Amino acid sequence: MGRPPNLYSFASVDNELAPNLRKYILEQQNDSLKRHGVFRLAVSGGSLPKTLAKALLAPSSGSEDDKTDFPKWEIFYADERCVPLSHEDSNHKLVKEEFLDKIPSELGQPKVYPIDEKYLEDEQECADQYEKTLVSIFAARDSVKLPLFDLILLGCGPDGHTCSLFPDHPLLRASDAWCLSIADSPKPPAKRITLSLPVVLHVRKLVSLRLAAGSNRY
Numbered sequence: 001m002g003r004p005p006n007l008y009s010f011a012s013v014d015n016e017l018a019p020n021l022r023k024y025i026l027e028q029q030n031d032s033l034k035r036h037g038v039f040r041l042a043v044s045g046g047s048l049p050k051t052l053a054k055a056l057l058a059p060s061s062g063s064e065d066d067k068t069d070f071p072k073w074e075i076f077y078a079d080e081r082c083v084p085l086s087h088e089d090s091n092h093k094l095v096k097e098e099f100l101d102k103i104p105s106e107l108g109q110p111k112v113y114p115i116d117e118k119y120l121e122d123e124q125e126c127a128d129q130y131e132k133t134l135v136s137i138f139a140a141r142d143s144v145k146l147p148l149f150d151l152i153l154l155g156c157g158p159d160g161h162t163c164s165l166f167p168d169h170p171l172l173r174a175s176d177a178w179c180l181s182i183a184d185s186p187k188p189p190a191k192r193i194t195l196s197l198p199v200v201l202h203v204r205k206l207v208s209l210r211l212a213a214g215s216n217r218y
């Protein structure tokens with residue numbers, strides 16, 4: 001059995017959560033860069049991209065371990081809605097506008113892997129293609145059983161869903177794919193793709209941010 005999760009609660013996003021999240025992410029970045037020269041993470045939508053910007057675009061203390069190395073980051077989507085990348089519902093658009101576009105040019109940009117818009121009409125094909133992208137980065141499925149992200153950063157909806165894995169949905173039991181499609185998401189838009197639960201649980205480090213009900217505290 002894995003280690004039990006550490007639970008933290010923060011009274012404010014700006015003064016408490018953001019600096020602690022920065023420290024945690026940069027520890028994972030530094031550790032990953034030492035191990036394999038790249039920092040591979042998956043992110044979701046919701047309020048996370050804005051929180052990431054608060055954490056990671058804050059000024060560095062100047063110490064060696066408090067520096068972002070964005071050009072060595074590879075960012076994937078833990079889930080995505082099957083809409084064009086410029087659509088209001090796109091997680092990529094959100095991450096781009098709330099975080100990536102705000103990175104000062106001197107810090108460089110992460111490499112980002114959005115879904116391929118060619119396959120929006122067919123959510124299963126969209127998931128299969130995204131899985132192919134993961135396979136091309138994390139090695140072939142016949143050589144690794146599951147991709148190993150250095151870090152996955154997720155939100156959690158009021159109903160308990162995370163990625164596009166919803167409570168009691170049959171997708172929670174799917175174990176034969178890295179990426180899954182959903183056509184009946186209880187939260188619109190209905191068509192989405194998501195990492196499968198085995199992939200999420202295989203990660204090196206997982207952060208799940210849950211807003212306290214009716215507030216903007218985590």
Ligand SMILES: O=C(O)[C@H](O)[C@@H](O)[C@H](O)[C@H](O)COP(=O)(O)O
Binds near residue numbers: 044079162164
């Ligand atoms: O695709 C989605 O439905 C959202 O991205 C969703 O998964 C979000 O991450 C959670 O609902 C948490 O949202 P908050 O971060 O706003 O609480």
